[in-house]
Ligand SMILES: [Fe+2]
């Protein structure tokens with residue numbers, strides 16, 4: 006059994022003007038598809054074949070770098086598509102908002118910290134909101150690493166993530182990564198994030 | 205004394221169609237310029253305030269290193285290419301390439317492979333070591349071979365910003381096109397000088 010590229014729950018143009026259709030299509034059909042194919046090739050005939058992606062991530066220090074890079078790329082993009090929606094934006098509510106307030110002081114303080122983590126990640130990588138044993142934490146990881154990996158500085162369950170590889174925004178924003186990050190908040194699907202928070 | 209963005213040795217449309225005018229406008233005009241600006245503001249009031257760029261690249265860490273090395277790398281990169289390319293590696297460098305890689309084609313394949321397999325952002329380098337041997341190395345993000353005691357001879361920027369407007373995910377096409385603009389006269393002279 007192999008991993009499958011998931012289909013999106015919205016059209017490629019659904020996140021415009023915040024994320025353009027051409028970027029979405031290349032990002033999904035080329036980048037995410039390549040990570041998926043390369044992951045399947047890397048785990049074929051190994052003890053990882055048949056394992057869940059979460060389990061592979063949790064033991065990533067034992068596995069070849071191709072699994073770290075492509076398994077991370079597969080998982081991270083799955084999450085990224087899931088936590089965005091054309092009906093997104095605004096603020097979270099209920100227990101997620103309570104948890105954000107208790108960890109960061111306010112939603113504004115959280116969103117500032119998350120945006121800063123995304124803007125200052127040098128090179129390629131991701132910024133995350135992570136559920137940990139000590140509450141919610143903002144972190145960032147290089148390349149396709151993520152908080153599920155046993156090598157991550159901040160370990161836990163990612164419930165929100167932003168891709169800050171240049172391929173995620175270059176066609177639309179070029180060098181203006183901060184503009185992309187600001188636009189991202191308009192498409193965050195807080196219901197999906199809340200589900201991951203409770204999951 | 206503040207660092208300044210070095211002038212390009214050709215116009216911003218000079219590398220078309222390998223690197224479009226639009227790409228160069230951002231790559232040189234925005235990215236390279238931002239590294240220069242960030243470096244100047246970061247070194248203010250530090251022990252690097254009056255240091256040479258080479259010394260900063262060799263001795264700094266963190267944000268200062270990232271911006272200093274990116275200034276160095278981009279200047280070296282933009283000086284490694286020229287409209288339409290120029291010449292051949294020259295006798296000495298050609299002989300060294302044959303000796304170290306077997307043939308020019310094998311060198312090009314190996315350098316290209318290093319470019320396509322570098323994961324994330326970074327640079328591919330042809331370097332010369334203390335004994336005069338050539339090698340191809342990959343460096344992530346702002347990495348610079350001077351830090352390893354190696355002498356850079358040629359470099360290729362494989363950050364996505366270097367090719368995304370023109371090639372999107374097709375990094376191998378960008379690398380293939382790169383060979384048509386390499387300034388071998390310049391690269392050959394670098395090999396002789398160091
Ligand atoms: Fe991506």
Ligand SMILES: [Fe+2]
Nearest residue numbers: 235361363366
């Ligand atoms: Fe660059």
